[in-house]
Amino acid sequence: MKGKSASTRDDYLFSxxxxxxxxxxxxxHTALFQQFIPDSQLTAAQFVVLCSVRDNGASSLVDLVKSTVIDQATVRxxxxxxxxxxxxQVDHDQQDRRKVVINLTPAGHELVRQMxxxxxxxxxxxxxxxxxxxRLALVFLLKKMLENDTGPADAGQGVARAP
Incomplete structure (x- = not known):
């Protein structure tokens, strides 16, 4: 609203x-991903999941949710x-048949390498x-902001709340 006083606007600028x-x-970042990734069928979430399995080896859906911070329905x-x-490749865990284990195929490894x-x-x-x-400072500060973060439930930790 144009009628707001300058002091009110200065208190909280959303920008x-x-x-x-x-x-x-x-x-x-998302626009750059769409611009630079030559595989038009590959989404950022898919690439992150592929990288996670490459880096961590055989992974369950729960492992992928934790490592990628993508919700379970989306990961599935x-x-x-x-x-x-x-x-x-998706196989059933030998100890718990309800659990699935995800591994990269040779084509998956190759796609990650190419990307x-x-x-x-x-x-x-x-x-x-x-x-x-x-760049170093930004990455350091972002990681510091995420220390001890276990997900959305922690979002309000340490934030003063109005009575």
């Missing part, structure tokens, strides 16, 4: 808030689509004009 700024950076859909493309240079370009583009020291 200066961390959530808004993070969302804008994430939107840029991502794994199903990757399985359809024969990028992952890594593009992923590095995306990271470079996301950092924008930050110099090496600023």
């Amino acid at each position: 200066d808030q961390i959530g808004h700024l993070l969302r804008r950076v994430y939107q840029r 859909g991502v794994v199903d689509r990757l399985k359809q493309r024969e990028l992952v 890594e240079p593009f992923a590095k370009q995306i990271t470079e583009g996301t950092f924008g004009k930050l110099n090496p020291a600023e």
Whole structure:
């Protein structure tokens, strides 16, 4: 509203808030992913799941939820689509037949290997004009913000609440 006083506007500018700024950076990152990744069928969530399985080895759905911080329903859909493309193999755990174990197929390993240079370009583009020291500081601070974070339930921890 144009009728608000300057002091009220200065108290809270949404455009200066961390959530808004993070969302804008994430939107840029997503646009860069779509621009640079040559496999038009590969989504950012699928790439993250592939990288997680590559880095951690055989993984359950729960393992993938924890490592990627993507909700279980979405991870299940991502794994199903990757399985359809024969990028992952899904087997039942030998000890617990209700549990599935996801592994990369040779095609999955190859796709991740091929996409890594593009992923590095995306990271470079996301950092924008930050110099090496600023990049290091940003990553350090983001990791610090996430220390001891176990997910959405922790979102309000340490935040003062109105009575």
